[in-house]
Amino acid sequence: MNADAASFSARRGALAAAARWRLPFSRQAWRGLAGNWLGAGAGSSLDFQDHRTYVPGDDPRHIHWQAFARTGALTMKLYRAEVAPFVDVAVDVSASMALTPAKLARTDELVAFCVECADRAGAPVRLHAAHGRTLRAMAPDEVRAERWRERMNAGGSAAERGDEKPGATKAGGNAAVAPGPLPWRPGALKVLISDLLFPGDPAPLLVALAAGAGIGVVLAPGLAEEAGLPWRGNIELTDCENGVVRRQRVDEPLATRYAAAYARHFALWREACRKRGVLFARVPCEGLLMNALAGEPFAAGAVEAGL
Template identity: 30%
Template sequence: MILRTAQPVPATFDALLPRSLAERIDRLDVLSRKVFAGKLPGERRGKRRGRSVEFDDFKPYTPGDDLRHVDWNIYARLDRLVIKLFREDEDMGLLIAVDASASMASGEPTKLEFAHRAAMALAYIGLVKQNRVSVASFGGPGGVRQLTPLRGRANARRVASFLLESLAAGSSPNPAPPRDDLAASFNASVRQIAMSRSGRGVMIVLSDILIPGGVQALGPALNALAAAGSAAFDTYLLHTLSDAELDPAKERDRGLLGDLRLTDAESGRAAEVTVSASLIARYRRSILAYTRDLKHAAAARGIGAFLAPSSTPVETLILDSLRRGGVLR
């Protein structure tokens, strides 16, 4: 159930990521439960033992061990040969995909704005920690668009520029034309982005996931995310819905009762509907069942799924929900 409202959208870096929020999330980090075998030096340390600069533990010397790693101080004191073990540097990727389709341009604030703000905050956290950060948008007028992986705080404005362009395009009065192949398009886009990953890390998709056919139609997208998970990526869905989509009763003061003509923002199809209190109650049960089924289908594939209402302050999502959910630390 989609109600559009004309609202100004962020147009600057500071509007997309306020300095006050940047300062609060500056020390956070993206958490991966996978074991990493790093390729490049970075701030993060992996769990694989190798030759690096950070001491981890000792082990008894065995013939064939590198004598350069013998701790001669212990040998002098205890007359025992032991080898020093180190943690190897970890190189982690962070891949963020944002749904910019027409259905996202609803809610107050819009789901589109919320998702882009959240994506910017997550990207900033990854950049500050020297992770490889790539951001993609899909479903908008330009189809799948993706920013090449970047590192470091200095690239935050490049990420912001990409997201601001995506946000402006999705918020324009003339978004992508209506289409009937919504499920196929969604699945293909998510699969394309998931396949672009490299190395190891975390992938996060922000979308309302309003797809004809329900959870059953999302099989290819969920399987693509599951494949990323089996390839040493932690994968997450942030299911972004507006308050009105979760509970249309909140729109009664806008006349959402009686005989109405409702038009789907994605397909352009219209339907004549008599909206009553009982219909709203049935809808509410259906949307709750859908969010529950989506979470279960994702969990069965090793994907974490979180309901992220667009009315949630981004700082609450980042500092509370995702930290408690084990996505951030």
């Protein structure tokens, strides 16, 4: 599959999925700019919310005159605000996210899906690409135009740009590391797109994701091949992150232990997300995105029906 075909597929898949699913905007009241969604505070919508005493400066049009007639006190009639929530999307662009064309395409589809959902909700969206501890902001227009990866590649590697932070590399080269710290905005719908294939405690990443008001969502694209070791015998394993080669003999006991460790790794992530109220869902890379979201993402509440 070439790059053009992958981009076309990502955009088309995202549109198809966004026609049926959307990010979980309806899970809570939002704060933000005026929009189509009920806000957490008082606003100018038609939905009555509360009464309160008038204070100078209030809009006299909202004085509840009937109550004034009955009680003689100026009472303000409050309506729910209608806001457009902020959407923050952080996508892991480490090498493992592009291990196979299918996984690369699914990642692109999820990014495009998030942008499409935000556009349809009228929510301002901010995107960041994270490669280890290196962050790079992406313009939503680039995502809409399906050029964000080309722009990222044109910008060179983090090391070449000189914006790689100290400690970004690990022993043995650029081994898999957790992205971050990520610049989440308080009260935003925060979506992290990452395969979570890096060692370490999930807590630091999830604490930031769950901090402040808003909703945290983790969408983890995963390959079926990654869940097990498909080979037997002597294998020259190459770490996709740093190219380090390791000669490893794979036998049945090792494959069994690997499958268990892989499952345990994501069980830990799932449990950690549950404790912190972060929505977690693994998104299979196989099949259409529309169908993939209907499974665990929908069940976990990471997406909701858009109709």
